[in-house]
Amino acid sequence: MKLKRLIGAVVFSIVLTGCILLTFRTLSWKDTGEDYVSSMEQLKNTPKNSIDVVFLGSSHVYCGVLPEVLWDEYGIASFDMAVSGADRYSSYYQLKYLLKKQNPKVVMVDIYGLITGKMEVEGNIYRNLMSMGMSKESADLIKMDADKEQFFDYFFKWPVVHSRYRELKKGDFVKNPVNSYMKGEELYWKSTPMYKEEGIDEVTACSELDEETVNWLKDMQELSAKENFRLIVMAIPMHFSEEDKMTSNAISAYCSENGISFLDFDAYASGIGLAFDEDYLDEYHLNSFGAAKLSSFMGKYMSVNMNLEDHRGEKKYADWDEDFAWYQKEKLFYSLENAKDMTEYFQILSNIDAATCVMILDGECEFDYSNYEEYFNTVGIEEWDALEGGTFVIKNNEAVRTSDNLYLEVDKVPFHIYYDKESEVFLADTYDFVFEGRQEFCNLLVIDETTGMTRSAKGFYLKNEE
Amino acid sequence: MLFNSIEFLLFFPIVVLLYYLIPKKAGKVWLLITSYFFYMCWNAAYAILILISTVVTYGAALLMNRTDSKSAKKGFLIGNLVINFGILFFFKYFEFFLMNISFFVKLFGGDAIKNPFSLLLPVGISFYTFQAVGYAIDVYRGDLKSEKNFVTYALFVSFFPQLVAGPVERAKNLLPQIKDMSFIRKASYNDVVSGLCDMVWGLFLKMVIADRIALFVDGVFANTYKLGTIETVLGAIAFAIQIYCDFGGYSAIAIGAAKVLGVELMKNFDTPYFAESIAEFWHRWHISLSTWFKDYVYIPLGGNRCSKAKKYRNLLITFLVSGLWHGASWTYVLWGGLHGLYQIVEDLLKNTFGNIRAALKINKDTFGYHLAAKIRTFLFVSFAWIFFRAESVSQAFLYIRRMITRFNPWVLYNESLFKFGLDRTETWILMIAIAVLLLVDIAQYKTKKTPGELLLKENVPFRWIAVIVLVLIVLVYGEYGINFDSGKFIYFDF
Numbered sequence: 001m002k003l004k005r006l007i008g009a010v011v012f013s014i015v016l017t018g019c020i021l022l023t024f025r026t027l028s029w030k031d032t033g034e035d036y037v038s039s040m041e042q043l044k045n046t047p048k049n050s051i052d053v054v055f056l057g058s059s060h061v062y063c064g065v066l067p068e069v070l071w072d073e074y075g076i077a078s079f080d081m082a083v084s085g086a087d088r089y090s091s092y093y094q095l096k097y098l099l100k101k102q103n104p105k106v107v108m109v110d111i112y113g114l115i116t117g118k119m120e121v122e123g124n125i126y127r128n129l130m131s132m133g134m135s136k137e138s139a140d141l142i143k144m145d146a147d148k149e150q151f152f153d154y155f156f157k158w159p160v161v162h163s164r165y166r167e168l169k170k171g172d173f174v175k176n177p178v179n180s181y182m183k184g185e186e187l188y189w190k191s192t193p194m195y196k197e198e199g200i201d202e203v204t205a206c207s208e209l210d211e212e213t214v215n216w217l218k219d220m221q222e223l224s225a226k227e228n229f230r231l232i233v234m235a236i237p238m239h240f241s242e243e244d245k246m247t248s249n250a251i252s253a254y255c256s257e258n259g260i261s262f263l264d265f266d267a268y269a270s271g272i273g274l275a276f277d278e279d280y281l282d283e284y285h286l287n288s289f290g291a292a293k294l295s296s297f298m299g300k301y302m303s304v305n306m307n308l309e310d311h312r313g314e315k316k317y318a319d320w321d322e323d324f325a326w327y328q329k330e331k332l333f334y335s336l337e338n339a340k341d342m343t344e345y346f347q348i349l350s351n352i353d354a355a356t357c358v359m360i361l362d363g364e365c366e367f368d369y370s371n372y373e374e375y376f377n378t379v380g381i382e383e384w385d386a387l388e389g390g391t392f393v394i395k396n397n398e399a400v401r402t403s404d405n406l407y408l409e410v411d412k413v414p415f416h417i418y419y420d421k422e423s424e425v426f427l428a429d430t431y432d433f434v435f436e437g438r439q440e441f442c443n444l445l446v447i448d449e450t451t452g453m454t455r456s457a458k459g460f461y462l463k464n465e466e
Numbered sequence: 467m468l469f470n471s472i473e474f475l476l477f478f479p480i481v482v483l484l485y486y487l488i489p490k491k492a493g494k495v496w497l498l499i500t501s502y503f504f505y506m507c508w509n510a511a512y513a514i515l516i517l518i519s520t521v522v523t524y525g526a527a528l529l530m531n532r533t534d535s536k537s538a539k540k541g542f543l544i545g546n547l548v549i550n551f552g553i554l555f556f557f558k559y560f561e562f563f564l565m566n567i568s569f570f571v572k573l574f575g576g577d578a579i580k581n582p583f584s585l586l587l588p589v590g591i592s593f594y595t596f597q598a599v600g601y602a603i604d605v606y607r608g609d610l611k612s613e614k615n616f617v618t619y620a621l622f623v624s625f626f627p628q629l630v631a632g633p634v635e636r637a638k639n640l641l642p643q644i645k646d647m648s649f650i651r652k653a654s655y656n657d658v659v660s661g662l663c664d665m666v667w668g669l670f671l672k673m674v675i676a677d678r679i680a681l682f683v684d685g686v687f688a689n690t691y692k693l694g695t696i697e698t699v700l701g702a703i704a705f706a707i708q709i710y711c712d713f714g715g716y717s718a719i720a721i722g723a724a725k726v727l728g729v730e731l732m733k734n735f736d737t738p739y740f741a742e743s744i745a746e747f748w749h750r751w752h753i754s755l756s757t758w759f760k761d762y763v764y765i766p767l768g769g770n771r772c773s774k775a776k777k778y779r780n781l782l783i784t785f786l787v788s789g790l791w792h793g794a795s796w797t798y799v800l801w802g803g804l805h806g807l808y809q810i811v812e813d814l815l816k817n818t819f820g821n822i823r824a825a826l827k828i829n830k831d832t833f834g835y836h837l838a839a840k841i842r843t844f845l846f847v848s849f850a851w852i853f854f855r856a857e858s859v860s861q862a863f864l865y866i867r868r869m870i871t872r873f874n875p876w877v878l879y880n881e882s883l884f885k886f887g888l889d890r891t892e893t894w895i896l897m898i899a900i901a902v903l904l905l906v907d908i909a910q911y912k913t914k915k916t917p918g919e920l921l922l923k924e925n926v927p928f929r930w931i932a933v934i935v936l937v938l939i940v941l942v943y944g945e946y947g948i949n950f951d952s953g954k955f956i957y958f959d960f
Contacts, residue, residue, distance in 0.1 A: 005655050012930055019934050023942060150948055152472045159472070159947030166891060 026172050027161045029130045036171040037186060039082055040131040041179040043098060046079060047316055051102045052308050053078035054229075055184075056095055057110030057236070058086040063285040064110075064236040067183035068327035069295035071320045074303050075310030079104075080184030083131060085124025088113045088216045092223075093141035097132050099227050106306060107224065108232045108263075108298075112284075114213050115247050118145065129154045130161070177451055181322040187288045189334045194280040200240055201267055206250035207243065217254060230261070230306070237266040237274055237294065239283040263301075265294060272297040326450070329353065333448070333455045342442060342460040346375035350397055354450055357394040358402075360443040361386060367442075367462035467507040469665075469719045470673050470946060477504065481626075482726055486651065493647045494617050497727070501626035505589070508630075512588040515553060520623045522549045523598040527605040527612035527619075543606040547599060554595045557588055562794035590630030592791055596758055598623050601637040603762055610637055618644050627723040631716050633734040633754035643729050653728030660918030661725030664718050666936050667906070667917040671715030673944030674899045678892060679708045681945075685886030687855060690865050694872030697883065698865055705855045706848040707900065710739065713752070722918060737911040739847070742839035744808040747847055755791070759784050778813075782806040792854070797862060801853040808846055895943055 030036040039062065053076055055065045061082035070076040081098050083090060091113050098104075119125050129146060132138040134155065142154045153159040164172075217233075224231035233255050235248050248264065255262040265272065272293050274280075279290030286294060302308055311317040332352045339345035349357055369376070369383045376386055379399040392399045446456040467473045481500045485493055506513045526546035530539045555563075561581050568578040601622070604610040613619040622641050628634075646652065653661075686693065686701030693701075717734035724731045734754050741747035748756045760769075767780040782803065789802020822828075829835065856862035877883055884890055906917055913920060921929045 008926070012933075015930065016934050016937060019938060020941065023938055027942065153948045156472065158941065162942050162944070162947060165942055 024158060024161075026168065027164045028157065029126050029161050029164070030171065030176075031127065036169075036176045036179075037182065038131065038176075038179055039080060039184040040094075041176075042182045042184055043079065043081065043101075044133075045180045046102075046183070046319065048101050049103045050077055050311075050316055051079045051098075051104050052076060052311075053106045053108065053302070054095065054098060054102070054104045055080045055082065055108050055110070056091050057082050058091075058112055059084050059186075059285060060110050060112045060236045060238060062184055062186045063188055063281055063287070064291050064294055065298065066185050066288065066291045066295040066327070067320070068185070068324045069292050070299045070302075071312070072324050073296060074299040074308075075312035076299060076302060076308050077311050077317055077320055078183065082184055083124075083128050085119050085121055086113055086128055087116065087119050087145070088212070089141055089144045090119070090128040092216065092219060093137045093144075094128075094132065096140075096223070097135060097137040099223075100135075100137075103227075104229050105308065106230045106232060106302070108234050109220065110234055110236050111248055111251050112236070112238070114216070114251060115244050126160065130157050178326065181319040181326065183320065183323050185291070187327070187330050188281045188285070189288055190281055191278045191287055191289070192280055192282050194239060194276040194283065196269075196276065197239070197241065200242065200245055203242055203245040204249060205246050206253050207246040209247075209250045209254060213251070214254065217251070217258070217260070221258065221260060232261040232263060234263040235266045237269045237272075237280075237286060237290070240266060265297070268297070325353075329355075329448070329450075333446075336446065336456045337458075339458070342372060343375070345444065345458060345460070346372065349394075349446065350375070350378065352446075354448070355455070356447045356449055358445040358447070359392045359394060359399070360445075361389045361392070362441060362462065467504055469716065469723075470669055470944070473507065478723065485727060490651065491648050493651075494621055494644065497626070497647070498617055498621045498624065501621065501624040501629060504626040505624065505629055508589045509586065512586075515557070515588050515591065516594055516624055516629075517620075518553065519550055519595055519598045520620045522546055523602045523623070524613070524616060524619045526602055528614070530602075530605050531612040539606055543602060546602045550595050550599050550602075554591055557585055557591055559790075559794045560585075593632045593634055594623055594629060596634050596755075596791075597637075600634070600758055600762060601641075604637055610641075613637075613641055613645075615645070625724070625729070627720040627727070627729075628731055631713070631720070632752075633717060633720065633732050634758050635731060635754065636758075639732055640729070647728070651728055652730075653726060656922055657725050657728065660916065660922050661722040663918035663921050663933060664722030664725065664916050666933060666940065668715040668718030668720075668722060669940045669944065670899070670936055671711040671718065671903065673715075673940055673946060675896065675903060676708050676711035676715060677945035678888065678896050678899070678943075679704050679711070681887030681892075682896075683708050683855070685888075687857075687861075687865070689886075690861060690868055693868050694874035694877065695869055696874055696877050697886070698869040700883070702848045702852050702855075702865075702869070705851050706739070706844065709851065709854070710735075711903070718916070721916070725918075736914075737907045739844050740840055740907065740911050741843050742836060743843055744805060744812055744846060747843055748805070748809075755788070759788050759791075763787060774813075778810045781809055785809075796859050797853045797856050800859060800862070801850055804850045804853060808850070899939075899943070 030041070031038055053070070055061045055067075055078060059082065062080045062084075065078075065080055067076075067078040067080060070078050079098075079102075081091075081094055083094060086094065091109065095107065119128060125145070129138075129142055132141070134157075139151075139155055142151055146154050220231055233251060240248065248266075252262045252264065254260075274286070274290050274293055279286060279293060281287040281290075311320070329352060332348055336345060336348045336352070339348055349355070366387065369386055372386075373383075376382070376399075379392075379394050379397050381392065381399045385401065391402045393402045394400075441459040442462055444456070444458045444460070445454060447453070448455045467477060477500075481497070485496055488496055502513055502516075505516060523546055526542045529542045533539055533542075560583070564579050564581050572578055601610070605612050613622070618641065621644050622635075622637065625635075625640070625644070643652070683701055683705045686697055686704070690698070714735045721731045721734070732754050734752060736750040736753060738747055738751035741750050764780055764784040767783060768776055769780060770777045772780075783806075785802040785806030786799055787802070789798040789800070789805075792798040792802070823830065852865050853859075853862045856865060884893065888896060906920075909920055910916065915923075921932060924932070
């Protein structure tokens, strides 16, 4: 009887623990960036001892450095160990956390965390204090950055995340597939014209470094000696105020006095080829066009100054290939969104792998088939078929007429359409995307089969196309 | 250390595990050490007050037992009462006392008297003081022999599950169980299981209902001046639910925790809102305190074996004192007085209502009759809670004024009720939780069993699912963690 009860208690405890863990997985704080794209999750999925170069910092790093470019051009296996709003302590302990499974040869740390103080944005505090797994590094960071009485809340995470039941999204139940191969970067294609403060490059004065910064640099240097990596401090291009520049100069001076390399990429901005009107996302960040230029420049610098292995073609590094393919595809999706006309749209679309397009042609509209003949012929839509209108699913350059239930009869009828990767069906009326189809239009919706997400929704007015 | 804290989540399993692993003889000492540790987590220095209370009552009881002289016994009892109530008065009522003296001094043109001491109210002082005093009175009356073993007695006063908010235990019930600890472990497998289930149920009441509804109550009471009938009525009813789930939840955890350790504490709540009269309500609400007042105040005053006038006097005095026990404020006194008054009126109108029922041929044995009686009692109790919750007497009267002078049924339709701390989602969660509470209370009312005992009667799959779902509900929908700062149980302040 006693044994039976003991077994019962043990089984119950296991079932209860399983249920709690399952619930925690759903409620847990997942994003270190947006849409649950998590650099920590990506780090977890990166093969052990595969990273050669680590870029350490905050959004400046994940916006400004593209490991895909370094990989494509030089075969350098790099990783952006960057979390939004990371302050100096977050970066330090996140690096220590990374070093438990990786053995990088170079760590390049951005100075923005040294210019700003402690994290203030609530979301950033959560991102930094809760994205690491339960570990000594996590505990040390919480001790450093959070109030004493909140230690257990952040360490066990549950007391903070349990109230997330109010904000659960699809991504809380289904893992974001990009986290399995991305390398910490995030892509932003938007441009904001930027300017450089007049005479900012001529500022040579240094501000006095505070004790915390000096101690932090010392700790980093000690860590680099202990873990045997080369430490490089860098300034990623952004809008530097005079005060920022003076701090940057002071850090640069400290580094040169103490044998640490300092690379001021902001000062080299024109040499890198950064254009102020197209390569910046905002005042503080490069966009992905700018990031590609900076990364290419960094790659060149590394190939000359560091003895880093080219890992292209190695089996262990397959996810860097996957990451690069994803990056290429993202670029095409961006181009698709900016296509001038339907012809260009179809041209780009035909180059995108693993994407499905839903085309809804208005059957009441007599348009000139010859304008799009080339593409329609490629995908197998004949003239009579196109003029009759209806819904087509285009996959691998092959169009298949599908159910007419999405045929638009009323002008400006908003509808949702969604490609469910698991069941490979299109669903209407889901929450994640609103596509406003219109009459007399060729309505096009593109779904990325890798992520199952709607990536482009465009409408081309057929009659005006000629 | 709160019952709904991570610290207790770590503390309790350690205490229980070691209690069952160490030799039986050391069990009492272990529980005494952990009980003091538990208390000292709030304020280490105030543990000295429990120790004083323990030493004084322990010594007084021993001396009373040793002497045959009635006057000497009386002297020891009075000495003991003076010390215990003196400490209670100093820490809890001194400021209130000075405030009232000042009021009269100012009335005659004098200056207000300032309190030279700035003292925090020791957590649970009213509970352990009453428990210790009750023991001393029992020994004085000869109902109980004094306890010779100091560890046993010290644990009786400081037993951590019921130390800070009751139940106010009777020595006759708890002392023998503590004595037995040195020889037998009384907790059976079923006790442990049902104790743990009761603890989870208590956490559900406290964290899911009480702390959630508190957000609404706080919003209503903080904005009384601009509200109308609907908000204030709902606010009063909400507070009635809050205090029941808060204190009932605490008691369930305390009783459950004790049960896991093999100690059967007295029942403190018996579905009080199903009472059909105010007198019955007090047989079901905070039973350990109401029976304490009955045994040590009401009956010594003469109880009900006297003239009606004296009986009503005794009733009123008992409830006024009971009000004052809850807090050093006139709001509590008024609350107690109102409950005394309710019972006097109830008694006075008993025959009249009986005659009316007979004349109208109203059958008492119908569902409708019982439901109406329950609702009537609940509404009267809820009305009295306004005084209990209000910050001051004037706020209580303003609240009642708003309740009866600003009829505004449209707020039920314009979503403005969602602006008091609970939005639509939270309100739905609350409503579902209250529905669960109602179902469980109906089951408790019918079977006289605790939720833990009820679950024990169920088949294993149902029991497991019920407990797992409840645990997950508490963990997910409980109000706790960062951004949440309610925390304390209401009755800790008494």
